[in-house]
Each structure stands twice: as structure tokens, then as C-alpha cells.
Amino acid sequence: MWPTFIGIALGLLIGFVCRFFDLPLPAPPRLVGALLVLTMTLGFVAGGYIVS
Template identity: 55%
Template structure:
């Protein structure tokens, strides 16, 4: 759902920029566009794998008082 909304927003920004005759807020060459795609894919893949890992160092976190459980 987030991907569909992101694509819809990108399309809307592109159309608005075209109608207002202002430059697109994107790289004008293929290598720049591929860099944006690679960064987006890397962020999504990292979020997918990192978000589902068990918190193994939670006991070291201090919480509101700053005291750890050790």
C-alpha cells in the first residue's frame, strides 16, 4: 500500500511540475535516476530485514531512569 501511494505521489508531483513548467525535482540523467532507485530499494530491503530481528541487547538499554538491568 505504501509503495502504491509513493508511486501515486511521484506521478502527481511529475504532472504538477509539467503543468507549471518548472523543472522536475529529479536527476536528469539515467545514472542519477538509477542511483535514486538503488537507494530506495536498499532502504526498503534493509527496513524489511532489520525490522523483524529480535532485540538481543534490550537488557543494556537504560529506559527513563538510565539504569540498566545488569
Template identity: 50%
Template sequence: MSYSKVLLGLIISFVTGVGCKLLHIPVPSPPVLTGALLVFTMSLGYWLVDRYCAANAAKNKSLCAGHAIEKERK
């Protein structure tokens, strides 16, 4: 996941919040600071685990047997 996707997600979230406020629509998340922090930390945790898994997958690729279709091509 690149930083541009994270930035785009933050921009879309901000625009959604502004739109909900201007159109008097209930916000699709908890309207308190604790709820907002909960959503933020869940998103941050998801992003960090995704980065960790991607780094380890690249490191351990040589240990994987590969897909059966790739074996048939060789």
C-alpha cells in the first residue's frame, strides 16, 4: 500500500465528513472523539500489518513452493 492511497483515503474521509455536516446527514461513524480515534487506530493497524506482511512475503518468497500452474509451465 502506498502513501498516496493513505492520503487519498484521508481526503475522501474528510470530504465525506464535510458533506455530511453541510447536508445534515448523520455521520457514518461515531460522532465523538473516542469513536474517531477508534476508527483511526483500526485503520492504522490494518495499514501497518499490511506493510509488515508485504515485507515478510517478499523476504520469504524463496521458501515458498509456488503455484501449481507455474510448475506446469517450466
């Protein structure tokens, strides 16, 4: 459970730092790209549950 919270906090921190320093985000800027990253992550997690 802790790795999930740490991952979310790290993602929020990276997003905040990129916005604060006006850096380009290390992710696709459109909703479709963001959904692609989300579905790949969900697929990775689901695959881990199925394999184990």
C-alpha cells in the first residue's frame, strides 16, 4: 500500500516542479496520451496480479 502512496506523491511532486519551473511535462500533453499512460500502467499492474 505504501508504494502506491509514494508513487502518487512522487507523480504530484514532479508535476508541481515542472509547472513551477515552466518545464515541459515528461508525459503526453493531451488527454488521449494521458489515458494511454494510465491504461499501460493499469495493464502492468493487472499483469502482475495475473502472473503471481
